[in-house]
Amino acid sequence: MTRYIVGRIIQAVVVLWAAFTLTFAILYLLPSDPMELQLAAAGIQEDSLAPDQLAAMKQRFGLDQSIWAQYWHHLTGVLHGDFGTSLSQQIPVSDLIGQRIGQTLLLSAAAATVSLVAGSLLAYLATFARWNPLRVFLTRLPALGASFPQFFVALFLIQFFSFQLGWFPALGTEGIQSLVMPVVTISVLTSSVLAQVLIKSFDETLRQPYIVTARAKGLSRSAVHLKHAFRNAALPAMTILGVLVGLTVTSSIVVETVFTREGVGKLAQEAVLAQDVPVVLAVVTIAATMFVLVNLVVDLLYPLLDPRISHTRGRVRPATPEVVTT
Amino acid sequence: MTLVDIKGLDVGYVRHRRVTPAVLGLDLTVAAGEVVAIVGESGSGKTTTANALIGLLPANGRITAGSAVVDGIQTAGASERTLRRLRGSVVGLIPQDPMVGLNPTQRVGHQIAEAVKLRGLAGAAVQAEVLEHLAQAGVPDPELRARQYPHELSGGLRQRALIAIALAGRPKLIIADEPTSALDVTVQKRILDHLGGLVHEQGISLLIITHDLAVAADRADRVVVMQHGRKVEEGDPATILRTPREHYTRQLIAAARPVVPHFDVRDQVAPEPILQLTDVSKTFPVNDLRRGARGFNALDKVSVTVPRGQTHALVGESGCGKTTTLRIALGLETATGGSVVLDGDEISGLSWNRLRPLRRKAQLVHQDPFATLDPKFTVAQSVTEPLVSFRIGDRRSRLQRARELLDQVALPHSYLDRLPSELSGGQRQRVAIARALALRPDLIMLDEPVSALDVLVQEQILQLLADLQAALGLSYLFVSHDLSVVAEIAHTVSVMSHGRVVEQGPVAEVFTNPKSAHTRELIDAIPGRRVVDAA
Numbered sequence: 001m002t003r004y005i006v007g008r009i010i011q012a013v014v015v016l017w018a019a020f021t022l023t024f025a026i027l028y029l030l031p032s033d034p035m036e037l038q039l040a041a042a043g044i045q046e047d048s049l050a051p052d053q054l055a056a057m058k059q060r061f062g063l064d065q066s067i068w069a070q071y072w073h074h075l076t077g078v079l080h081g082d083f084g085t086s087l088s089q090q091i092p093v094s095d096l097i098g099q100r101i102g103q104t105l106l107l108s109a110a111a112a113t114v115s116l117v118a119g120s121l122l123a124y125l126a127t128f129a130r131w132n133p134l135r136v137f138l139t140r141l142p143a144l145g146a147s148f149p150q151f152f153v154a155l156f157l158i159q160f161f162s163f164q165l166g167w168f169p170a171l172g173t174e175g176i177q178s179l180v181m182p183v184v185t186i187s188v189l190t191s192s193v194l195a196q197v198l199i200k201s202f203d204e205t206l207r208q209p210y211i212v213t214a215r216a217k218g219l220s221r222s223a224v225h226l227k228h229a230f231r232n233a234a235l236p237a238m239t240i241l242g243v244l245v246g247l248t249v250t251s252s253i254v255v256e257t258v259f260t261r262e263g264v265g266k267l268a269q270e271a272v273l274a275q276d277v278p279v280v281l282a283v284v285t286i287a288a289t290m291f292v293l294v295n296l297v298v299d300l301l302y303p304l305l306d307p308r309i310s311h312t313r314g315r316v317r318p319a320t321p322e323v324v325t326t
Numbered sequence: 327m328t329l330v331d332i333k334g335l336d337v338g339y340v341r342h343r344r345v346t347p348a349v350l351g352l353d354l355t356v357a358a359g360e361v362v363a364i365v366g367e368s369g370s371g372k373t374t375t376a377n378a379l380i381g382l383l384p385a386n387g388r389i390t391a392g393s394a395v396v397d398g399i400q401t402a403g404a405s406e407r408t409l410r411r412l413r414g415s416v417v418g419l420i421p422q423d424p425m426v427g428l429n430p431t432q433r434v435g436h437q438i439a440e441a442v443k444l445r446g447l448a449g450a451a452v453q454a455e456v457l458e459h460l461a462q463a464g465v466p467d468p469e470l471r472a473r474q475y476p477h478e479l480s481g482g483l484r485q486r487a488l489i490a491i492a493l494a495g496r497p498k499l500i501i502a503d504e505p506t507s508a509l510d511v512t513v514q515k516r517i518l519d520h521l522g523g524l525v526h527e528q529g530i531s532l533l534i535i536t537h538d539l540a541v542a543a544d545r546a547d548r549v550v551v552m553q554h555g556r557k558v559e560e561g562d563p564a565t566i567l568r569t570p571r572e573h574y575t576r577q578l579i580a581a582a583r584p585v586v587p588h589f590d591v592r593d594q595v596a597p598e599p600i601l602q603l604t605d606v607s608k609t610f611p612v613n614d615l616r617r618g619a620r621g622f623n624a625l626d627k628v629s630v631t632v633p634r635g636q637t638h639a640l641v642g643e644s645g646c647g648k649t650t651t652l653r654i655a656l657g658l659e660t661a662t663g664g665s666v667v668l669d670g671d672e673i674s675g676l677s678w679n680r681l682r683p684l685r686r687k688a689q690l691v692h693q694d695p696f697a698t699l700d701p702k703f704t705v706a707q708s709v710t711e712p713l714v715s716f717r718i719g720d721r722r723s724r725l726q727r728a729r730e731l732l733d734q735v736a737l738p739h740s741y742l743d744r745l746p747s748e749l750s751g752g753q754r755q756r757v758a759i760a761r762a763l764a765l766r767p768d769l770i771m772l773d774e775p776v777s778a779l780d781v782l783v784q785e786q787i788l789q790l791l792a793d794l795q796a797a798l799g800l801s802y803l804f805v806s807h808d809l810s811v812v813a814e815i816a817h818t819v820s821v822m823s824h825g826r827v828v829e830q831g832p833v834a835e836v837f838t839n840p841k842s843a844h845t846r847e848l849i850d851a852i853p854g855r856r857v858v859d860a861a
Binding site: 208209210212213214215216217218219220221223227228231232235305306307308 | 380410411412413417429432441477488492495
């Protein structure tokens with residue numbers, strides 16, 4: 001068990017490092033000159049500066065160093081929580097993100113919870129509804145939900161619930177009201193994907209011979225479903241859960257832009273447009289961290305649900321012949 | 327007193343809005359305390375009958391006519407509520423495959439406790455009964471086993487846990503659906519003996535569903551033979567065995583063959599070996615933090631020789647190392663020590679690339695005909711895949727070869743475009759054999775090639791293998807736990823136990839005059855004594 005946990009944690013750290021390095025490499029290879037962007041943001045033409053002024057500025061941002069030195073500088077900085085200075089806004093990236101990350105975390109936590117509950121509920125109803133037309137309808141529903149693009153869902157919600165009915169604000173971050181439509185937008189996709197996986201998994205589980213054993217005992221329908229089918233069916237869905245929670249984080253880019261919410265997603269979108277390398281690097285690193293953490297939690301939850309991973313103590317060696325009792 | 331009374335029962339499966347009949351006009355009774363066996367091949371309707379009795383037919387199963395009264399309650403057309411009262415407390419079910427019959431995420435004790443609690447018990451009494459039922463089912467150390475999960479138990483112990491679940495409802499009838507076909511012969515014998523003793527002691531009726539007439543004849547008071555959904559013959563085992571009326575029953579009796587070695591090579595000079603394993607050992611690393619890294623000896627100095635043009639069989643219980651031996655002989659697994667010589671070439675320790683040309687000489691046929699073929703490949707694609715892989719011939723010559731191969735395994739050419747799902751188990755195994763023949767190998771390794779098939783189909787496949795050997799001069803390395811199959815096809819045999827060869831020699835010698843206690847135990851466990859007595 002300890003081996004399993006330590007292994008997973010090491011894996012998580014390696015993935016994080018790889019994500020950071022890859023992002024750094026891609027951003028470095030982009031055909032743009034950070035110096036030029038920098039000056040453009042300040043409204044200065046590069047040609048108007050004297051070579052020594054330019055050199056001084058380069059030195060200030062560490063751009064005169066070799067790529068390895070820059071990489072090392074960034075990596076050690078990130079480990080200390082220092083992401084450098086935004087090229088376009090001239091303030092520390094950590095401050096920029098600190099102001100906004102709360103909004104985004106709230107949004108994705110809410111969306112993840114709603115997706116989990118809605119997805120499971122839909123899968124359960126779709127599998128166990130007794131009236132056939134309803135079951136068919138519920139089984140088809142997730143495919144529909146998964147095929148709507150998020151921006152479309154968002155625009156539809158704004159049009160209908162903000163402009164026509166006036167129930168929820170179309171933009172802003174004020175109060176719980178403003179959270180409803182963004183959360184719904186994200187959840188439509190993630191809960192549909194979760195429901196699809198769960199429905200398939202339920203179907204498969206219910207065909208297993210141990211379900212027949214359980215029914216032959218005389219257990220009621222609901223006892224068979226809840227005690228024998230649910231936990232086994234949830235296992236394959238666990239893997240997708242990590243990806244889905246990560247998806248709620250990345251979805252914030254689209255959703256925060258459409259609903260004009262001051263979160264990290266919107267920051268990322270603006271930073272990419274402005275080619276603000278330190279900010280993009282920081283956002284990608286943070287998103288990767290969230291992704292890795294969620295998947296680590298899922299991996300650590302696995303043994304709790306599946307005794308085949310955790311419970312191997314006192315295991316009988318398969319080659320041991322059966323003891324004859326007299 | 328009649329416990330089960332089935333009259334004129336028709337059961338069918340709805341497919342594409344049409345009912346395909348599975349059971350037709352069945353009459354069957356089981357008296358209290360009686361042991362009845364239903365014998366028939368797959369598709370004969372025997373399992374459908376059992377499922378219909380406790381309302382566990384698949385969703386598309388329908389009882390279309392007749393009645394099935396169990397303990398005074400009509401089950402045909404009964405509500406789920408009525409059927410639930412019957413399940414467990416009146417009729418207990420021991421399902422087919424013990425490896426997948428238990429919920430993998432619940433402790434064994436818990437799964438038995440569920441059945442006990444349904445009788446209205448609660449508290450400490452439940453745990454006491456769980457242990458009692460496990461002990462009754464013949465599980466040693468029930469306290470430990472009750473705390474374990476199914477994956478920590480061997481197949482035999484899982485089967486006993488399933489018996490404990492069936493007993494926990496205190497039923498009047500136990501239905502055992504192919505109760506032991508997934509188990510080794512020795513374990514099978516112990517479990518069936520035990521189950522027989524239990525039902526006798528407690529006065530429970532037993533309905534055995536099996537494809538093996540030998541198993542049925544050894545234990546039942548009455549045997550019912552089913553074919554294509556109809557009862558074709560019924561009577562006490564001795565009468566049926568001595569004076570079978572139906573051709574079908576005679577075939578089943580012939581298939582329940584006594585162990586009479588077919589080949590006798592005792593006084594012959596053995597041909598040159600095609601495959602020779604010398605002192606092959608295999609140690610698997612076992613990672614266990616508490617006990618430190620320690621190897622598990624799967625094979626201990628195993629020496630096996632396959633003579634050219636003949637069949638050498640590896641027999642033994644599961645876990646004895648026969649499959650590992652086969653995998654090493656194929657070069658799929660690397661031996662820890664010893665040498666493997668295939669047709670004059672040493673293959674142990676060769677890299678994948680060096681080994682690949684040698685693979686043409688030895689091919690494999692798997693145990694499970696349902697998993698061995700790619701479900702998306704047509705028969706033609708499956709059979710010609712080895713040719714494509716070794717870049718032999720062009721499209722036209724490959725198709726020609728595929729036709730030849732189907733001729734060799736006696737399948738019509740029209741099957742070339744079929745998918746595995748459109749084939750029966752025996753037909754799939756024929757395709758697998760055709761695929762193994764595609765590269766014209768000298769040696770074919772057969773890993774339990776018939777153990778997943780019905781007895782009559784087994785017979786046909788064994789005949790096919792024998793014919794192919796005679797026609798093409800093939801050598802076989804034949805892995806099996808079924809000694810009667812081995813007796814029929816093999817020239818020489820190695821009996822394995824715990825990674826060692828305990829006895830070796832011509833089949834005619836080893837089977838008629840076994841030297842080791844282990845071989846004797848394996849031979850004694852073969853069902854069909856009554857068949858032999860009646861002959």
